[in-house]
Amino acid sequence: MKEEEDEIEDWELEYWPHSYSYEELSEATNGFSKDELLGTGGFGKVYKATLPNNTVVAVKCVNHDSKQGLREFMAEISSMGRLQHKNLVQMRGWCQKGNKLMLVYDYMPNGSLNRWIFDKPKTFLGWDDWRKILADVAEGLNYLYHGWDQVVIHRDIKSSNILLGSDMRGRLGDFGLAKLYTQGEVPNTTRVVGTLGYLAPEQKYTEICPKR
CATH class of the missing domain: 1.10.510.10 (Transferase(Phosphotransferase) domain 1)
Structure with a gap:
């Protein structure tokens, strides 16, 4: 039986960043392998990911059960999705699957x-x-x-x-x-x-x- 697709929220239609599929990001991070883990913070874990076109990005998996939660996830989409400047980390897209929330950014090879x-x-x-x-x-x-x-x-x-x-x-x-x-x-x-x-x-x- 085909898995029922997640319902698209109204706020998801307002922002231009590309929507990635969960399967695409899972494959790009080798199943969110610990070997690809870049770091862990208050919002969740960040993984290094290699897309099919060999572009390397960073995937932040937002911890929905944290105090920050969905509201901060939406705030980050609404701001970073529209901001463009050479001294800001560029957001490339996002992914939502159930309570799994992910943001995709340019990969910064020298870390924080x-x-x-x-x-x-x-x-x-x-x-x-x-x-x-x-x-x-x-x-x-x-x-x-x-x-x-x-x-x-x-x-x-x-x-x-x-x-x-x-x-x-x-x-x-x-x-x-x-x-x-x-x-x-x-x-x-x-x-x-x-x-x-x-x-x-x-x-x-x-x-x-x-x-x-």
């Missing part, structure tokens, strides 16, 4: 900046490399704030979300906590989000003990 800081790298970045990476991230943020029809606030800038391409240039990724606002609109958020250690301490303190 976190790896070059905390994972005891065999080679070290020079001052010129650091300067270029910082400038790359700044350019990406400038585009998010001023270069698009909406303002995109990332809300989770940290070393593990800065990816390095083959040229060792920095690209900002992971938009699962991003918020979009109309240009000129005053952001209205009710809570502080992000990763402890990368947030200014006074932000958390202000949230707990607001001024009277």
Whole structure:
């Protein structure tokens, strides 16, 4: 008996990125083999995948049972699917099968900046490399704030979300906590989000003990 196809949600029709089949991504990752595992984070696991045309991509399998859940998955699709800049990790497409949620990105062969800081790298970045990476991230943020029809606030800038391409240039990724606002609109958020250690301490303190 043929397996019943997943129903297409309304939000799936709004975004241009290509929809991959689950079977296609499973084959490209050798059945989501641990040998293809690039890393694990709060959103789930990321695998290296080789498509039939020999294009290498990264596949993020979103953990639907995590606190981030489907809402953040949809936020990442709605933002990254339409953003294009040389200092942002480009989203290539997505896949949904039941409660299995996946995002497909350009593969960054030199991993995250976190790896070059905390994972005891065999080679070290020079001052010129650091300067270029910082400038790359700044350019990406400038585009998010001023270069698009909406303002995109990332809300989770940290070393593990800065990816390095083959040229060792920095690209900002992971938009699962991003918020979009109309240009000129005053952001209205009710809570502080992000990763402890990368947030200014006074932000958390202000949230707990607001001024009277």
